[in-house]
Amino acid sequence: MPSTDESRIAPRWAALVEAGVVAGLVGGTLMALVAMIRAAAVGLGFWLPMKLVSGVYLGVDTLLGNGGVVLLGIVTHLVVASFWGAVFTLVTRGRLRFQVAFGTGLFYGAGVWLVMTYLVLPWADRTMFDRVNLSMGWFFFYHLLFGAALSLSPAMARSSKGSSRSSTDHRLPTPA
Amino acid sequence: MSAGAARTSALLVTVAVATSTWIACDVPSVDGADEDPGSVRPGNVLAQMHMMNITMIEAAQLAEDRAADDDVLDYADRLQKDHSFADGKVVSMAHQLHVDLDAVVAQLRQTMRSMDAPGQGQREDQGVVDQGVVDQGEGDETPRRDRPHIREARGVVPRQLADMKALEREVENLRQLEGPDFDRQFVRLMKRAHEMSVDDLSRARAQLRAEALGNMLSDIVPILEQHVALARSLEQRSRS
Numbered sequence: 001m002p003s004t005d006e007s008r009i010a011p012r013w014a015a016l017v018e019a020g021v022v023a024g025l026v027g028g029t030l031m032a033l034v035a036m037i038r039a040a041a042v043g044l045g046f047w048l049p050m051k052l053v054s055g056v057y058l059g060v061d062t063l064l065g066n067g068g069v070v071l072l073g074i075v076t077h078l079v080v081a082s083f084w085g086a087v088f089t090l091v092t093r094g095r096l097r098f099q100v101a102f103g104t105g106l107f108y109g110a111g112v113w114l115v116m117t118y119l120v121l122p123w124a125d126r127t128m129f130d131r132v133n134l135s136m137g138w139f140f141f142y143h144l145l146f147g148a149a150l151s152l153s154p155a156m157a158r159s160s161k162g163s164s165r166s167s168t169d170h171r172l173p174t175p176a
Numbered sequence: 177m178s179a180g181a182a183r184t185s186a187l188l189v190t191v192a193v194a195t196s197t198w199i200a201c202d203v204p205s206v207d208g209a210d211e212d213p214g215s216v217r218p219g220n221v222l223a224q225m226h227m228m229n230i231t232m233i234e235a236a237q238l239a240e241d242r243a244a245d246d247d248v249l250d251y252a253d254r255l256q257k258d259h260s261f262a263d264g265k266v267v268s269m270a271h272q273l274h275v276d277l278d279a280v281v282a283q284l285r286q287t288m289r290s291m292d293a294p295g296q297g298q299r300e301d302q303g304v305v306d307q308g309v310v311d312q313g314e315g316d317e318t319p320r321r322d323r324p325h326i327r328e329a330r331g332v333v334p335r336q337l338a339d340m341k342a343l344e345r346e347v348e349n350l351r352q353l354e355g356p357d358f359d360r361q362f363v364r365l366m367k368r369a370h371e372m373s374v375d376d377l378s379r380a381r382a383q384l385r386a387e388a389l390g391n392m393l394s395d396i397v398p399i400l401e402q403h404v405a406l407a408r409s410l411e412q413r414s415r416s
Binding site for chain 2: 044061131133134
């Protein structure tokens, strides 16, 4: 039988990861939608942002891609967004109030932008990196949106069934 | 006037003159102090980019009607979108640098019409043309050489204008083709045109003093390189 400490810790981390993943998916979806709407508005094509994400696998040929390429891009983008969301929630441990979480999320989004733009994209997806330079201000804005959406994760983590408070409550023996 | 007041006045005048000189040197101006005939002028770079964008868009629109291969259609669609977007940037930059783009383009077209096409495929060393710019101004009392669009059109290498003329002619010739013949010729032409453009703009980027335009070229050249890479990929696919 697991110790009380272990049973309190394990679900807690799981709840944080779960909340972070969900917040990351929300943020990633919001970010992708805004990017695609903007791409359509300036005449570059609604699906271009997601095609560019697939450049990780296909290189410059991603620009000739069809529905499969777009789907691959969407899945990749959401997986990466979930990862960053989970990292945020694990780092903040779900303890921030909304206002603080919002501000922290914005800074975090800026940090993700910095890492992705200058450390990841140049070697992982040169096709996307070259194009992002044309609209760097917008690319930065998308990441701020993402960070703002992550501010939902602390509340999600606290209200989830796996939180430390609720798990402890469940483990208290019921008096006879 | 006391000695102290005179010193103060002299100091103020000196500061004012120095500040004015600094501001005048710092503001990017296409009419500016740069009279070095070897320098690339922002106006003619923008005008050539504008002409290239229009030609690429026109060729891409032809492909939509005549191409047989889906990949070539996707390529043409990509070209059309990218060059339309890039042209927006060019026009915006021209506005920012106070370049009368239409006038400079008109000047270049006038020069192209008066040229005899040189030998095909021969790339001359970079040089400067100061003659052959035909004045179109009507009723303008400014000396011809000082008119902005004339100054901007100077410094254009005749090889560049000849290449542009040849490219436009080849795009016209595409209208005679259809199906796989069109696809082959279209892809080959786009590859060559973009390689030429990358070359010219990379050289211009190295020489430009108006920093905003240099930065824009740094952003646009990689996109043109992507177009070259796509064309090569399509050629490889058609061979296999």
